[in-house]
Amino acid sequence: MCQLLGMNCNVPTDICFSFEGFSARGGKTDEHRDGWGIAFFEGLGCRTFLDVKPSIASPIAEVVRRYPIHSTHVIAHIRKATQGEIALENCHPFQRELWGRYWVFAHNGNLANFDPQPVEFYQAVGQTDSEKAFCLILNTLRAAFPDGKPALENLYPVLRTITHTIAQQGVFNYLLSDGDYFFAHCSTKLCYIVRQAPFAAAHLIDQDVTVDFQELTKPSDRVAIIATIPLTDNEA
């Protein structure tokens, strides 16, 4: 299995603190050594960092831990391979363009015997069940709304239906975003915290690091963190 980390904020925020703890699980405090990735939306743009090295040993992960990239929508993943070899094309998050926006997806779980046919517009490049599920979601959304991106209340029921269909194949926790919407689906394990005023100090589980968010935030800031397993030991 794998682990997910997501962040959704009302103002661009860096994820250095959370990623410090999360990336330790890629080979130091946990066993997710088979690659990692993180995608940052910045306006319409999106940049994704991927590496097949364990996140704890990756020079690129070191840059992500140290270089504050400010973003409102972030999706990260550390991999313990189930389907598909350890290879760059099997590292999450996956990215495609739909309706003139980038869409990014990462999955925790395992979908047994998942091989949707026919293959439509979006095709998987790698061998994971996860990328196939992402392509099926996008193919479904595109078919339902061929003329462009719909309003959330129209998109949501279609996404929910295809999500429940795929979830019948196995464990299907995922994060999905286009830099505007941010969807999280929990089939077995996913938790979240919303940090907002009054801010307090937070202490990581995986590294002995504490950050006092009161010193770093404005009263109107609001940050949601979504993770497979909590990253801090002094927050609810």
Place this chain on the structure above:
Amino acid sequence: MCQLLGMNCNVPTDICFSFEGFSARGGKTDEHRDGWGIAFFEGLGCRTFLDVKPSIASPIAEVVRRYPIHSTHVIAHIRKATQGEIALENCHPFQRELWGRYWVFAHNGNLANFDPQPVEFYQAVGQTDSEKAFCLILNTLRAAFPDGKPALENLYPVLRTITHTIAQQGVFNYLLSDGDYFFAHCSTKLCYIVRQAPFAAAHLIDQDVTVDFQELTKPSDRVAIIATIPLTDNEA
């Protein structure tokens, strides 16, 4: 305008030497300060690094200069904005998936009044003429070969025709690859060198750095470097 750098090799090779000189043109030895990007194919996978900072000042470019990523197909770009603001979504190279492969594109030039209609499957996310041209190329290839990736001799005439059509709009030097094929189109300025045995030392123009490739290569190695302006001053 912008500058392009491409590398195509018969064995995975790092681009650290060439990128050292190339990235200096992003704010030190030349004026291409409006963002940069580089895409590396590794097997079926592809990873793209993008930054709106000048490549000379970008912490991510620093990692690319220092951390040897071995790849057979590399496309890099430093930007001097003509169309589209300085923003992540306007940084090259652009990436899309077609026929279950990632395709990557970077452009040097300017296509005046270029706004292809109707918008088909692939849509630009940013505002550049370059990304619109890339989408038009992929839409054309997809329409011509809906059943999957064709052989090179079938693909090439279609690519050549759409390239010449687009090139009527202005300067259209580009690099395009899916990690298997590697296409370079020169409308005004693009040069190349093929390094092969017997290897010799090469000295950068933009930095006082020399590498003796004889010490780093095997006799069967073959590396093509393609660039807007030569990167070395002692090679033909």
